Amino acid sequence: MANGSEVVHGYPHLDTVRAAITALYRRLTQEGLYAYAGSVAPADVCFADDDDLHLGAQRVAHALVQQLRLPDARVIVSFREMTHAASVELASGPEYFIELNDRFRTHRRDIGAALAHEITHVLLHRLGLSFPGTRDNEILTDTATTYLGAGWLLLDAYREDGVSSQKLGYLTPEEFGYVLAKRALAFGEDPSPWFTSPQAYVAYTGGRAVALDDGRRPPLTAAGRAGRRRYARDRRHAQDHPGAVTGVSYAFDGGGSGSGDGDSDGRGTGLRVSFPCPTCQQRIRIPVRGRVRARCGLCRTVLECDT
Numbered sequence: 168m169a170n171g172s173e174v175v176h177g178y179p180h181l182d183t184v185r186a187a188i189t190a191l192y193r194r195l196t197q198e199g200l201y202a203y204a205g206s207v208a209p210a211d212v213c214f215a216d217d218d219d220l221h222l223g224a225q226r227v228a229h230a231l232v233q234q235l236r237l238p239d240a241r242v243i244v245s246f247r248e249m250t251h252a253a254s255v256e257l258a259s260g261p262e263y264f265i266e267l268n269d270r271f272r273t274h275r276r277d278i279g280a281a282l283a284h285e286i287t288h289v290l291l292h293r294l295g296l297s298f299p300g301t302r303d304n305e306i307l308t309d310t311a312t313t314y315l316g317a318g319w320l321l322l323d324a325y326r327e328d329g330v331s332s333q334k335l336g337y338l339t340p341e342e343f344g345y346v347l348a349k350r351a352l353a354f355g356e357d358p359s360p361w362f363t364s365p366q367a368y369v370a371y372t373g374g375r376a377v378a379l380d381d382g383r384r385p386p387l388t389a390a391g392r393a394g395r396r397r398y399a400r401d402r403r404h405a406q407d408h409p410g411a412v413t414g415v416s417y418a419f420d421g422g423g424s425g426s427g428d429g430d431s432d433g434r435g436t437g438l439r440v441s442f443p444c445p446t447c448q449q450r451i452r453i454p455v456r457g458r459v460r461a462r463c464g465l466c467r468t469v470l471e472c473d474t
Contacts (some may be wrong), residue, residue, distance in 0.1 A: 173332070174332050174334045176339055177339060177341060178377065179339065181342065181345070181377075183298070183303050184306060184310050185448040186298075187306060187310035187311065188346070188448050189448045189449050189465070190298075190472075191296075192449070192466050193449075194196040194294055195294075197465070200314075203235075203236070203238055203253055203315040206316035207231060211225070212227050212230055212279035213276075214275040214279065214280075223313065229278045231279070231283050232263070232286060235315060237289060237290055240261045240262055240263060241263075242262070242286075243263065244266075245264075245265075245267070246266070246269050246272055247266055247267075248268075249269075252281045253265060253267045253400070254266050254285065255285035255288050257289060261425060265285050267282075267283070280324040280335050281335060282337075283321060284308060284335070284336060287311050290315075296311075302337070304322055305337040306337050309321065309336045309338045313350065314349065314350050318347065318392070319335065320361070321335050321338075321360045322340060322343035322364075322367045322370060323364050325340045325364055325367050326367075327366050332419045343374065344371035344372065344374020344375060345374035345377050346374070346377035347371055348374050349377035351375075352382075359371060362391075371462070380446040381405050382445040385398035385473075386398060386440055386472045386473055387472055387474060388471045389471075390473075394415070395473075399452070401417075401419065402438070405419035405438060416442055417440050418441050419438050419440050419455070420439055437454075438454070438455040439453065439454050439455060440474055444468055444470070445468070445470070446463065447463060447465050449463060449465040449466070451471065456474070457474060458474075459474055
């Protein structure tokens with residue numbers, strides 16, 4: 168929880184975030200993820216100043232338990248002085264015990280954000296899904312919270328001005344925006360009307376630009392002219408020099424001019440290219456054959472490619 172300290176910006180954890188998205192597709196499957204196609208509604212997680220602190224926290228927590236498709240059980244929320252924003256007891260149930268930082272007694276609008284992260288810990292624990300190391304595991308948790316429809320709360324808790332700042336979670340604001348945008352593209356959802364923080368909206372638009380760029384990289388046909396030129400140059404190099412040749416996000420292997428059955432663009436040589444699926448980030452490997460249509464084996468996205 169960054170409270171008053173400098174907020175880190177940019178995309179320092181993007182590789183881990185992408186790995187987390189892939190892990191969610193592998194563990195929950197494409198069909199399973201569609202159970203989370205609708206995000207938690209703002210009306211279900213709002214917290215008025217005149218709400219009873221404990222009853223209101225339990226109400227919001229119950230809404231998040233339902234959003235994350237956990238067994239319907241009572242959530243016990245308490246408050247105490249602590250360094251972190253919150254903690255959760257990862258027990259088998261049937262009740263969930265969550266402790267929140269005392270500051271949320273007076274910052275009630277952000278209770279939902281803190282609870283969303285902790286309740287996702289419960290879900291990932293039950294799924295047996297984790298990354299090695301505390302840092303990467305927390306990034307997985309933030310990514311899962313966001314991709315499963317509760318993480319817009321974490322981004323909306325980000326506020327920053329000339330004299331103060333606040334951010335919850337381990338991702339940067341822009342990384343939260345990136346995951347929200349990937350979710351929006353996958354499920355046809357627009358989270359932008361839900362933001363109460365102007366800074367959160369700016370971070371979302373920045374992350375969305377990066378997410379959209381994932382679908383504009385070669386060998387996808389939507390790639391820009393500069394990317395296509397570099398791709399063609401790398402393809403020729405891979406054709407003339409057998410072995411792995413790596414581009415910005417793609418890699419060639421196989422082929423070689425000595426095979427005697429190919430032409431200058433690599434067609435028919437056994438040359439193959441691998442690249443990340445723009446939806447689930449799993450790497451796809453296909454032959455270099457010009458215009459082809461590929462289907463991701465993990466998320467089933469159909470991709471138009473010019474290899």
